[in-house]
Amino acid sequence: MSIALLTLIILGLSALGYLLGRQRALAAVEGDARKLHSLPSYYGASVFLFTALPAFLTLLVWLIAQPLLIERSVAGMITPADIPAGTTLSLVMSDVQRIAVGTEQLVADGMSETELAALQADPAGLRSALGRLGVSVAETTTPNVLEAAKAYRASASLGHFGMIVAALALAVAGLLISAFRVTPELRARNIVESFIRVLLIGASTVAILTTLGIVFSLVFESWHFFQLYPAKDFFFSLTWNPKFGGGSSLGVWPLVWGTLYVSFVALVIAVPLGILSAIYLSEYASPTVRSVAKPLLEILAGIPSIVYGLFALVTVGPLLRDWLAMPLGLGASSSSVATAGLVMGIMLIPYVSSLSDDIINSVPQSLRDGSYAIGATPSETVRQVVLPAALPGIVGAVLLAASRAIGETMIVVMGAGAAAKLSMNPFEAMTTVTVKIVSQLTGDTEFASPETLVAFALGLTLFVFTLGLNILALFIVRKYREQYE
Template structure:
């Protein structure tokens, strides 16, 4: 009895409960005739009530099966082994159980461990027994729930109220998933960052200007303590994502939105707007290839042509230009929607007072649409700050505190990738520094969102 077979049987049982509940409610309707209020709820609501009582306990058992069966079977397999058959470490036990699972699935033709064949037989028997136990319990509870729900149905039974309460509970739980996930992310960042700050001073991390997290294997080696001054990373993030990229995206995005909403013919807008928004769907690695193979060499050649001899093949300007192009749709789409939402009467009133179209745009439409425009800009800034692939491929990984756009720099996200790539030990300052960087990045984006809400609230009160 497999998990999927039991799940299909439970769903079929729920469908049967719905049909039986609805059929019984139709009998109540037939008995009541045309009498108003004789039946409290509709027939399908009675059916949904019975189906819920059938599905909930059965699905709870199936969830417990999926969560616990593997551990229970593994425990029985390890208990059946003779003394000393498997090493005492968790790694040795995990490797042995992985071999046993491979034998059960048929991935291995022969066993490497002498006890694996016998353990595989124990695994199969134990898995079959637990499958029968959990499967029978799920079907029995589903049938009992359906029978109990069906027995409660009467003409005046408030099935609608109970179904609506269940739907409300489901909506609350769905909302809690996102909230609890956010709390989990923040808690993990705080916990690992606290461990990092036990090894490295927060003052050094937040205000230090030297970033070299490559710690040595032995304490007597040069640079064994590392350097964790993250100011070059913060500056690189701001320089590429919030300065260069925004200098490209804000003017182009805003002017594009103004043209499409105020000047473009309907046919042009119908074609140009979807084509522009295609840019938002291009994978960032494609932008990275374009930046590394096309834009970066062009930027370096331009720098050499104007006499800058130390221009790097990987530069902040190349990454920022491509990143700005990537986030143009975020700015233009939000600005487009904001300008379109401005009441037509405001535009017509300005034109009727003698203002030119350009004056109307500058003095009426843009101030009225400013909350949406600011929201789009801040969304684009958050997107740029969190970008990784373009920086890795076009800007490099050198942590430099420089204002020269032709130099190679790096960002917080690029360093997080570099720190967590490959086999890492999560008890060293080098690896834990990635969590501290992530915490700072999270706080920065949170501050941007709070500021965006404040701006929107201020101008919404002025133009409502």
């Protein structure tokens, strides 16, 4: 039974519990709801909660704990001889899990256990069969690893069956017990409202837990990378030259430079145009012009980045090459920082413009009226009153645009190329951190190599840069906001 089907069954039992609880509450008072402590729907909801919550909590805990417990029990089957040089036990266990999942898929596709056993005796044939399913397995798979995968699969199947039995048993027990507890004196509303309060508290912590999960996963995998590749070479080398199989030079600075250079060019285009258009739409444009121009400007935000990438590749790149780069002797390639930055800047204009326009419109009209009362012109009012008052919000809009620029991939791939280099020439091809993260994790790669794990170190580096940008922007916002509160 799949998790989806089990979830539907539990929800069905919970819905039955709702109807049963409501009916029993009304039956206890012979249909006169005024004699109940709570509305009839609260009694049904309380039975629904006691039916669904224990089952779903058990399901959640089981899904989290089962892989950890199985991995701990299976890890003892791996000997030091099964761990290739330059890798760790956790990487080998990742291979064990992939093999177990792949063989389970082969059985689900119709392969018999006899055929599977014969296939597991042939590591090359097993790798080929799993490869057709999109499961990548290391070339150094040993018999112990295959046996560990077999044990992992057997334990996972047994655990899955136990999870189904436990979840259904708790759902049925919760339904029966909570339904028989329904009496006119039961404070069903208090029970339901307490659950809603806990639910709201849990929802408010989702962002924090998500952030912690992202950070811990990046730190954990980056630690694996730095165990295989020297940290000083990663942070201080000026060469990016990955070679699967060994002999790589994985210096991060050419990628960081490309990211910052492309983002800088994009912001030079987007920030002035976005802010000026926001000032015009909010302070000078008539209602008719604004109702037409603002939606048209925001259409740019709805265009997929791949379309911008094609525009950069087919139109902007050749134009910059033929009209500027080649006449000035600065390059002969249509893929360049200027190409990607210009197109990305066009894409970012609505991010800056729309948010800045909303912020400027939120400035109190009394500030404008006071400025006009002392003889200031509209342009002086905009420069000396409106923009300073709206500065914190405008900084936030620029920060959003900068984060979008740093994380963009498709435009850089198609507009800036894939060359990792340190150069001041904007008409040369360069690349960014995000592009290399994708390229290092694409294809038939093994997570046992530093050339693959470097993607997590790059992600952590990008996260630190973005965090620093957010802290700087928050400092600026707080400093200037105090003047207008």
